[in-house]
Amino acid sequence: MKNDTIPMIQLENVTKHFGSKHVLNGVNLSVARGESLVIIGGSGTGKSVTLKCILGLLKADSGTINVDGRDVTLMGKSERKKILSKFGMLFQGAALFDSMKVWENVAFGLIQGQGMDRVSAREIATEKLRRVGLSPDVGDLSPSELSGGMQKRVGLARAIAAEPEIIFFDEPTTGLDPIMADVINDLIVECVTDLGATTLSITHDMASARKIADRIAMIHKGEIIWEGSKAEVDKSDNPYVEQFIHGRADGPIQMEILKP
Amino acid sequence: MLSIFEPLAIIGRVVMAALAELGRLSKFTAEAVKNIFLPPFYWRLILKQMLHIGYYSLPVVGLTALFTGAALAQQIFVGGSRFNAESVVPGVVVIAIVRELGPVLGGLMVAGRVSSAMAAELGTMRVTEQIDALTTLSTDPFKYLVVPRLIASVFTLPLLVLVANVIGVLGGYLIGTERLGLNAGAYLKVTVDFLEQADVISSLVKAAVFGFFIALMGSYYGYHSSGGAQGVGKATTNAVVGAFITILLANLIITIVVFGT
Numbered sequence: 001m002k003n004d005t006i007p008m009i010q011l012e013n014v015t016k017h018f019g020s021k022h023v024l025n026g027v028n029l030s031v032a033r034g035e036s037l038v039i040i041g042g043s044g045t046g047k048s049v050t051l052k053c054i055l056g057l058l059k060a061d062s063g064t065i066n067v068d069g070r071d072v073t074l075m076g077k078s079e080r081k082k083i084l085s086k087f088g089m090l091f092q093g094a095a096l097f098d099s100m101k102v103w104e105n106v107a108f109g110l111i112q113g114q115g116m117d118r119v120s121a122r123e124i125a126t127e128k129l130r131r132v133g134l135s136p137d138v139g140d141l142s143p144s145e146l147s148g149g150m151q152k153r154v155g156l157a158r159a160i161a162a163e164p165e166i167i168f169f170d171e172p173t174t175g176l177d178p179i180m181a182d183v184i185n186d187l188i189v190e191c192v193t194d195l196g197a198t199t200l201s202i203t204h205d206m207a208s209a210r211k212i213a214d215r216i217a218m219i220h221k222g223e224i225i226w227e228g229s230k231a232e233v234d235k236s237d238n239p240y241v242e243q244f245i246h247g248r249a250d251g252p253i254q255m256e257i258l259k260p
Numbered sequence: 261m262l263s264i265f266e267p268l269a270i271i272g273r274v275v276m277a278a279l280a281e282l283g284r285l286s287k288f289t290a291e292a293v294k295n296i297f298l299p300p301f302y303w304r305l306i307l308k309q310m311l312h313i314g315y316y317s318l319p320v321v322g323l324t325a326l327f328t329g330a331a332l333a334q335q336i337f338v339g340g341s342r343f344n345a346e347s348v349v350p351g352v353v354v355i356a357i358v359r360e361l362g363p364v365l366g367g368l369m370v371a372g373r374v375s376s377a378m379a380a381e382l383g384t385m386r387v388t389e390q391i392d393a394l395t396t397l398s399t400d401p402f403k404y405l406v407v408p409r410l411i412a413s414v415f416t417l418p419l420l421v422l423v424a425n426v427i428g429v430l431g432g433y434l435i436g437t438e439r440l441g442l443n444a445g446a447y448l449k450v451t452v453d454f455l456e457q458a459d460v461i462s463s464l465v466k467a468a469v470f471g472f473f474i475a476l477m478g479s480y481y482g483y484h485s486s487g488g489a490q491g492v493g494k495a496t497t498n499a500v501v502g503a504f505i506t507i508l509l510a511n512l513i514i515t516i517v518v519f520g521t
Contacts, residue, residue, distance in 0.1 A: 057392050081398060089396040095389040099381075113398030158397075168396075 006069040008198040014063035025222035038213035046222040047202035088164035092171040094155035096143035103139030109162040128157040149180035169201035173208045185211040309412030325424040329431025351454035353432035362425040367470035371503035375478035379499035382482025383492035409475040417471030418464040477502040
């Protein structure tokens with residue numbers, strides 16, 4: 001049953017702490033079906049933890065996380081596995097399996113997750129590699145032989161290989177030169193449009209956010225403090241957002257550093 | 261401000277931390293053992309691990325056994341000659357090798373090679389988010405990474421120790437016949453006469469148990485490592501130390517249970 005009025009991802013009052021450090025202090029977030037939401041925010045504000053809680057890589061302390069209308073925090077292992085098959089994720093460092101060839105990385109979800117035979121999976125992997133602008137012979141290389149930009153593209157190919165309904169992008173452009181970053185942004189937009197997927201990205205790169213977002217949310221100290229469309233972000237009079245998008249050291253957001 | 265309770269507080273913290281670690285390890289072990297019996301089974305990965313753990317450990321385990329068996333024969337000969345009892349050499353060598361030195365030294369050498377490698381590999385996969393990536397690709401990292409290593413290690417170690425036992429006895433035989441002037445035929449006859457079925461079985465049981473701890477420690481510390489390169493380094497050290505201690509402790513317990521009565 002597909003109901004377009006139910007958000008694809010909805011977080012209510014999600015909290016998470018590590019020891020005495022409260023990382024998420026009640027995150028409320030909603031991503032509509034087919035929408036692209038980008039969460040912006042500084043380092044250590046809880047962006048990655050939010051993603052990991054949704055995926056179940058970390059267990060939220062309290063609050064509800066609904067994916068496609070169902071609360072994943074209450075799910076058992078087998079149900080969770082079914083939900084996870086809806087997801088694809090591009091990791092910050094690409095997180096390619098270095099013990100495998102590039103094509104095996106791209107085909108991994110198809111072979112292990114779906115039980116597809118290796119020959120068909122390889123064909124799809126080659127097709128996905130072409131989709132992100134890599135020639136088929138790259139498939140036989142090992143990930144360590146690739147440049148950072150190529151690794152990111154392989155990571156993208158792996159994330160879209162199983163044609164997921166939801167894709168997460170964790171800092172997709174971090175560590176890349178501006179031109180390669182823009183290439184990745186374009187690829188993300190193209191691939192997501194092809195698949196019609198719902199996406200949730202986290203970044204501190206405003207150029208990337210402007211390119212791939214429909215809507216932008218800003219997280220600060222474990223709470224969503226601002227949310228609006230891509231166009232609104234530049235007109236926002238929220239002092240936090242203003243400081244962040246202009247990259248000023250002075251403002252309401254104070255970095256915890258000792259002044260010399 | 262230091263109070264008189266400060267030393268007590270320190271002891272308390274250390275004990276609590278040790279108990280917490282023991283709890284985490286127990287949970288990990290229970291989860292691992294449970295998953296050994298649940299599908300899916302990754303046969304290819306089990307075979308690959310068996311090759312890594314077994315075949316590539318043969319040279320180091322073989323040399324360890326050869327030198328140990330040879331040195332043992334020399335020592336027993338020197339000691340025995342004080343009582344004109346040089347003829348005990350073959351019997352003592354085979355008992356010592358099969359019951360204790362084969363499995364223990366073999367286990368320790370493999371632990372040094374394999375636990376560290378597992379901890380480093382899984383630790384690197386953890387800090388580079390490869391383990392998280394497995395989850396997002398609908399694969400249970402526990403089943404995919406930990407279980408094949410455990411199964412492979414438990415089944416490979418007995419085979420390795422069997423080889424080590426034979427080579428250890430061979431080391432004693434070579435020194436005994438070539439250097440100490442013992443009769444070759446008599447040496448082999450005494451060896452066979454002294455060896456009992458229980459010795460061999462206990463040797464193989466020990467090996468399987470050691471295999472379990474080797475993979476468990478390597479996987480546990482690797483799987484839970486954090487904090488970049490330094491964290492992986494720490495995981496590697498902890499894995500080897502943990503494997504050594506558990507092997508020696510398990511050896512003591514099995515020896516007391518099997519031979520203590």
